[in-house]
Amino acid sequence: MTAVVETPVINPVEPFLRMDRMPHIWCPGCGIGTTVNCFARALIESKADPEKLAVVSGIGCTGRVAGYLHVDSFHTTHGRAIPFATGLKLANPSLQVVVYSGDGDLFAIGGNHLIHAARRNIDLKVICVNNFIYAMTGGQTAPTTPEPATTTTAPYGSYEPAFNLPYLTESAGATYVARWTTYHVRQLTRSIVEMLQKKGFCLIEVLSPCPTLYQRRNRLGDALETMKYYKERSKTRHGAPTSEVGLTMQGDIVVGKFVDRDRPDYLESMRRRLAEQLGDKFAGVGVLA
Amino acid sequence: MQANPKGVLTGTHFLDGDQACCEGALAAGARFAAGYPITPSTEIVERFAWRIPTVGGMFIQMEDELAASIAILGAVWGGAKAFTVTSGPGFSLMMEHIGYAAMTETPCVFVDVQRGGPSTGLPTLPAQGDMMQARWGSHGDYEIIALCPNSPQECFDVTIRAFNLAEEFRVPVMLMMDECVGHMTEKVVIPRAEEIEIYPRRHTARGPGEYWPYETNGDLVPEMAHAGEGYRFHITGLTHDERGYPAMNAAAQDRLVRRLKNKIRAAADRLALYEEEATEDAEVVVVSYGITSRVAQRAVEMARQRGIRVGKFRLVAAWPFPAARLRELAQRVKVFVVPELNCGQMVLEVERAAAGMARIIPVTHAGGDVHRPETILEAIVEAAR
Numbered sequence A: 001m002t003a004v005v006e007t008p009v010i011n012p013v014e015p016f017l018r019m020d021r022m023p024h025i026w027c028p029g030c031g032i033g034t035t036v037n038c039f040a041r042a043l044i045e046s047k048a049d050p051e052k053l054a055v056v057s058g059i060g061c062t063g064r065v066a067g068y069l070h071v072d073s074f075h076t077t078h079g080r081a082i083p084f085a086t087g088l089k090l091a092n093p094s095l096q097v098v099v100y101s102g103d104g105d106l107f108a109i110g111g112n113h114l115i116h117a118a119r120r121n122i123d124l125k126v127i128c129v130n131n132f133i134y135a136m137t138g139g140q141t142a143p144t145t146p147e148p149a150t151t152t153t154a155p156y157g158s159y160e161p162a163f164n165l166p167y168l169t170e171s172a173g174a175t176y177v178a179r180w181t182t183y184h185v186r187q188l189t190r191s192i193v194e195m196l197q198k199k200g201f202c203l204i205e206v207l208s209p210c211p212t213l214y215q216r217r218n219r220l221g222d223a224l225e226t227m228k229y230y231k232e233r234s235k236t237r238h239g240a241p242t243s244e245v246g247l248t249m250q251g252d253i254v255v256g257k258f259v260d261r262d263r264p265d266y267l268e269s270m271r272r273r274l275a276e277q278l279g280d281k282f283a284g285v286g287v288l289a
Numbered sequence B: 001m002q003a004n005p006k007g008v009l010t011g012t013h014f015l016d017g018d019q020a021c022c023e024g025a026l027a028a029g030a031r032f033a034a035g036y037p038i039t040p041s042t043e044i045v046e047r048f049a050w051r052i053p054t055v056g057g058m059f060i061q062m063e064d065e066l067a068a069s070i071a072i073l074g075a076v077w078g079g080a081k082a083f084t085v086t087s088g089p090g091f092s093l094m095m096e097h098i099g100y101a102a103m104t105e106t107p108c109v110f111v112d113v114q115r116g117g118p119s120t121g122l123p124t125l126p127a128q129g130d131m132m133q134a135r136w137g138s139h140g141d142y143e144i145i146a147l148c149p150n151s152p153q154e155c156f157d158v159t160i161r162a163f164n165l166a167e168e169f170r171v172p173v174m175l176m177m178d179e180c181v182g183h184m185t186e187k188v189v190i191p192r193a194e195e196i197e198i199y200p201r202r203h204t205a206r207g208p209g210e211y212w213p214y215e216t217n218g219d220l221v222p223e224m225a226h227a228g229e230g231y232r233f234h235i236t237g238l239t240h241d242e243r244g245y246p247a248m249n250a251a252a253q254d255r256l257v258r259r260l261k262n263k264i265r266a267a268a269d270r271l272a273l274y275e276e277e278a279t280e281d282a283e284v285v286v287v288s289y290g291i292t293s294r295v296a297q298r299a300v301e302m303a304r305q306r307g308i309r310v311g312k313f314r315l316v317a318a319w320p321f322p323a324a325r326l327r328e329l330a331q332r333v334k335v336f337v338v339p340e341l342n343c344g345q346m347v348l349e350v351e352r353a354a355a356g357m358a359r360i361i362p363v364t365h366a367g368g369d370v371h372r373p374e375t376i377l378e379a380i381v382e383a384a385r
C-alpha cells in the first residue's frame, strides 16, 4: 500500500468558528448551520474585524449559534438577547453587535424587547432563524407557527394566527428588514453584508427547516423536500409592502429586502440632545470602567 | 484604587436615601444604569439620569425589569460598572438575571427599595419582606451578598461597598433598602475622591490566546476580559467549564456550583458586617437591620433606662449571614429579640445560628409602617423576665 498524503483543505469560514467545539449539536438537515455559514462568509466579504464583533444569542437551537462563533459571544437567557445586546452596545459603541436567535426567543418571550429596541433604533443587527416551531424544547407552538400546522402543544393543529415578522419589525421602526430562506445562500450572505454596513436596528428573517420537529411531524418531507419548496414557492419582491408578506402553511414565500431607510440611531439622538441641552457640560457617553 | 473625582460630589449635603444611593453609585464608578420606574426606588435613577450626562456615561429606561436587569449585564461585559434599581414587583422580575449574573460571574449591583408585598402590595409604604427573596429568589444553588443600610449616609457608604464587593467577588450584590430609608432626608457627608477606596475590575493581565474566562489559577474568583479587546471569549448561563464552554455533566456542575458558593462562603467572616453595642454583659440582644434598627435603638435605650441588660446587634450585611458571631453570642445571651418588617424572615437565620442555645422572640410586622418602639420594648421586657 502506498501512503496517501492528505493536504488539509481549510474551509474559509473556519477562522470564524470555534472548531474546538465541533461537532455541533444541530440535527442532520437542520438549516441553522447553513445560516451560520452564510454569516461567516458575510464576515469575510465585509472584511469585518472579528475582534470588534460580538454575537449575542438567547436560548434555543438557534441560541446555540453564539457558542460556535469564534468572536466575543454571549449565550444569554431566553428572550433577553436584545436587552443584553443593548447594554453591551451602549457600553462600547465601537462594537458591531449581532443578535442571533430563534423566532420564539425574539418574538414571543422577547417580543417586547424587540419592538422597543427597534423603536429606539439601537444599532443592533438581528438574524432571526424562523423554523416555525419551538425546536429546542421539542416542537411546541411558536408565534410563527402557521395554521393549521401540528405541534406537540397543538396536537389537533394550530388555530392561532401567526405573526408576520417583517411587518411587525418595520412598524416598530427598524431601518432594515429582509427575508430569505436557507435555499437563498448567496442572497442571504449579500443581505448580511449589507446589514452589517447599516446603522440602526436591522433584522433579517431566515426561513429554515427543522426537519426533526416541524417538517416530519407535519408530513412535509425532509430537508431536501423543504429546499424544493423554498425554491419553487419563493418570490423575490424587493421593496414589497411588509403588510403583504405574511406566510401561510406551504404557501408562497415573499423574499427580498423590504425595508432600507435611514434615521438617527439611539446614540446619535442621545448625543445630539444632550449636547444641545448641556453644551460644554456634556461629558459624553463613554462608560468604560 | 481611588475614586474618579468626576463622579464624586464632595461636600456636606442633605439627601434622602435614594439620592445618597445614587451618589454612592457615581462615586463607586457606576457609569451605566438601566431601570424601570417603580415607587419607592425611582428617585435613584431619576437622579442618575440627571447627573450622568455631565459625569460621562448613560442611563436608559428599559421596557421592563427583565430588560433592565440584563441590559446592565451586557454593559458590564462591554466594560462598564453598572446597576439597576427597583422595588418588590420589579425585583421579582429580575430574579432570572440575578441567577444569570451569579452563573456568569458578572459583577453588578441590584438595588431593591423594599415596599409592602406580596404583589403590588403597598407601593408607597415600607417593608422588609424581600430579604429571603434576595438570597434565594433565583433558581438553583448560588450565593450573593446583600447589604441593608439604615440611613442616607449609609446608603452612600454601603452603595460604594456594594460595588466594591461585586467587583472583588464577581457576584451580584443586593442593596436592600426600604421605603423609609429611601425617603428619609438627613445629612450626608461625601468625602474627597482620594479618600474613597475603589476595588478595580479583576481584569486579566493575560493576552488573547492565553486566557480562558473561568480559569481560576488556584483562586476562587476568575479574571475578566471585556468584549472588543481581542479575547474572543464565550459566556453562557449553561453549566460551563474553565473555557466558558457548555459542559453538560454532573462533574462540571459540581465543580462550578461549588466554586460559585465557596468563593463567598470562604470569605464569610470577612464579609460579615454588623454593628454591636453593649453585648458584653447583655442577657437580651436585639437583632435588627434597616429602618427597624433605628426603632430598635429607641427600644433598647428605653429598656436600659429600666435597668435591663440589653444589647444591640445590627446587620449591615444580611447575606452572607454573620452566623459565626451570633453563635458566639448565643452561648451567653439568654434571648434574641428579632424585630423586622415582615412576618419572620431573618429571624430564621438567627434561630439557625443560635442552634437552641438561646431563646428567640420574633417581633413581626406585616409592613406598611414601622414598629412602635414600645412593641419592641415589650418583647425585651418579656425576654428579660
Ligand SMILES: Cc1ncc(C[n+]2csc(CCOP(=O)(O)OP(=O)(O)O)c2C)c(N)n1
Pocket: A059, A060, A061, A062, A063, A078, A101, A102, A103, A104, A105, A106, A129, A131, A133, A134, A135, A136, A137, A142
Ligand atoms: C424563561 C424560559 N422559559 C422557557 C425556556 C425553555 N425554552 C428553551 S428554548 C425555547 C424555545 C426556543 O424556540 P425558538 O426561539 O424558536 O428557537 P429554536 O429552538 O426553534 O431555534 C424554550 C421555550 C427557557 N429556557 N427559559
Ligand code: SF4
Pocket: A025, A026, A027, A029, A030, A031, A032, A061, A062, A131, A135, A136, A209, A210, A211, A212, A213
Ligand atoms: S431540532 Fe430542529 S432546529 Fe433544532 S437542531 Fe434539530 S433540526 Fe435544527
